[in-house]
Amino acid sequence: MAFSGAGVIREEQLQCPICLQLLANPVTTSCGHNYCQACLGQYWDKTAHGWRCPLCKEAFAQRPALRINTTLRDMVELFRQSAAHTDAELGPAPGPEGSA
Secondary structure: OOOEOOOEOOHHHHEOOOOOOEOOOEEEOOOOOEEEHHHHHHHHHHOOOOEEOOOOOOEEOOOOOOOEOHHHHHHHHHHHHHHHHHHHHHOOOOOHHHOO
16 A cells, blocks of 8 residues: 555545445455445345456456455544544534635
8 A cells, every 4th residue: 555645545545446445344455445334245145257356357266265354454444533633623614605
């Protein structure tokens, strides 16, 4: 995973390529791509083309047993906490009626 700037992680670096939300229970395929555990499971359940990586299309001979990537899960949680802390410091965004 690439970092931008001095250790700053952007939200899109922690997004699932399937649901485009922050990773939930992230799993990593053998080709190195990361997905929400549920998203990848549902993708594989619905596809008739065997088990492939949704991004690079690498094929797997059998359905991989995926385990939660705990390091990535912890990074996502830290990002969520940091974003919530930043939002709390900034206060609510002004609505259309608040702009002059």
